C-alpha cells in the first residue's frame with residue numbers, strides 16, 4: 001500500500017465525510033500569474049533552472065513580431081526526459097520541504113511556471129536529455145486551461161518555439177519559450193511602436209539584471225556564458241575592484257543551524273578616487289545611494305542587491321559607499337524566508353544583532369570616507385597620475401587625535417609666507433589662528449543638516465575661483481615657470497583640481 005493510502009486509512013472518523021473542493025483551474029491560473037515578478041526577476045528564475053541543470057551557455061532571445069513576439073531562454077544543460085518534463089510543468093511539482101542537491105538553485109517547484117505566466121499566457125518547453133534521441137515538448141496555454149477548466153498540458157509546440165527545435169536536437173539542453181506575452185508587451189494592438197520600444201528596453205534591463213544577479217557564475221573557473229540577443233552579459237560585482245576599496249577586516253562568520261552565514265563589509269572609494277567610468281560602474285543599475293547595504297547571496301546567486309534589511313537606518317547619501325556581502329547556502333532558505341521569486345530574504349532573528357553591529361560599523365567608516373576632503377595620504381589629482389596638493393592636511397597629533405593643518409607646501413600659502421620676516425610671522429599667526437579655531441562641532445552640525453547639499457569648495461563662487469586661478473598662474477609665471485608647465489601644476493592643486501576643465505581652458509586663454 002502506498003504511503004498516501006495508508007494516511008487516508010488512518011484518518012479519524014470525523015475526517016471521512018468530505019466534499020472535493022479542488023481549486024478551479026481558471027481561477028488559480030490568474031493567481032499563479034500574480035506573484036509580483038518583474039520581467040527581470042522572472043527571467044532570473046529561469047536562469048536558476050538552467051544553472052541548476054549545469055548549463056554552460058545560456059542564450060536569451062527577445063524576438064519582436066508584434067503580438068506574436070516571443071522570449072526564449074535556451075540552454076545547453078542536462079535537459080529532461082519526457083517523464084521529468086511533464087512533472088516539471090506541473091505547478092507545485094516539488095514540495096519546498098524536499099531535500100535538494102547543494103547546487104540546486106530551486107526550492108518551491110513553481111518558478112518555471114509562475115515566472116513564465118507572470119509575463120506570458122503561453123509557455124512551451126522543448127528539451128532533450130543526453131541519451132534521449134528525441135526532443136520532448138510540452139506546452140501550457142492559459143486560455144485553454146481557463147476555457148476547459150482542465151489542466152491540459154499540450155504535447156505540441158508553438159510556431160515560435162519550433163525555431164529552437166533544431167538547436168535542442170543538435171546540442172541537447174532546454175528551450176523555454178514565452179508567447180502571447182500580454183504582461184510583458186502591454187497593449188501591442190493599440191500602440192505597436194511603444195510596445196516595441198518597451199520590449200527592447202526590457203531586453204536591456206534584463207541583461208543588466210542578470211549580470212548583477214549571476215556575476216559570480218560569470219567569472220573564474222567553470223564560468224558560464226549568458227547572452228541576450230547575442231550580447232554577452234557582463235558580470236557586475238558590487239565590491240568594485242579598485243585599490244581604494246577597503247575591506248573592513250576579514251568579516252564575520254556566524255554559525256547557524258548547522259551551517260554558516262558569512263558577512264564581509266566593504267567601503268567603496270570616495271568619488272575623487274574614481275574615474276568617470278568607474279564612478280558609473282559603481283553606481284550599478286539603481287545608483288549609488290540605492291545600492292548601499294547588504295548584498296545577500298544564496299548559493300552564490302544574488303537575492304538582495306543592497307538593502308539594510310532593518311539592521312540600520314535609511315539609505316542615506318552619506319552612507320552610500322557601504323556594501324556588506326552576506327552569504328548563506330540553501331539549507332537556510334526557511335530561516336531566511338526566501339520567496340518564490342528569489343528576490344527577497346529576511347535575516348533570521350538571531351543574527352540580527354550581528355548584522356546590526358556590522359551595519360553600524362560599516363556605515364560609520366563609509367561616512368568618514370564620504371565626508372573626506374583633505375587626506376592623510378592624498379590621492380591622485382583628478383584625471384592625472386600625480387598626487388593631489390591639498391589645501392588642508394590631516395595629521396595624527398601625539399594625543400592620537402586627528403587634527404587639520406593648512407598645507408604650508410601649497411603654492412598659494414607658500415606665496416603668502418614668502419615675504420619679509422615680519423609678514424611671514426603675521427601670516428603664520430593667522431594660519432595657526434584659523435587652524436586652532438575651526439568650529440569643528442558647528443561644522444559637524446551644519447553638515448549633518450545639509451548632507452545632500454554639500455558643495456565642492458568654490459563651486460558656488462566661480463568668479464572667485466577664476467580670480468584665484470589667474471593670481472596663481474601669474475605667481476608661477478612670474479617665478480619663471482613656462483605658462484603650460486604652470487597649468488600642468490595648477491590642475492594638481494586644490495581647489496583648482498576640482499575644476500580641471502576651467503583650469504585647462506587657461507591654455508587657450510579662454511578663461
Ligand SMILES: Nc1ncnc2c1ncn2[C@@H]1O[C@H](COP(=O)(O)OP(=O)(O)OP(=O)(O)O)[C@@H](O)[C@H]1O
Nearest residue numbers: 049050053079088106107108109110111112113174
Ligand atoms: N532549464 C532546465 N533544464 C533542466 N531541467 C529544468 C529546467 N527548468 C526546469 N527544470 C526542471 O523542472 C523543475 C521545476 O522547475 P521550477 O523552476 O518550476 O521549480 P524549481 O526550480 O524546482 O523550484 P523553484 O520554484 O524554487 O524555482 C526543476 O526542479 C527541474 O527539475
Ligand SMILES: [Mg+2]
Nearest residue numbers: 049106111112
Ligand atoms: Mg526554478
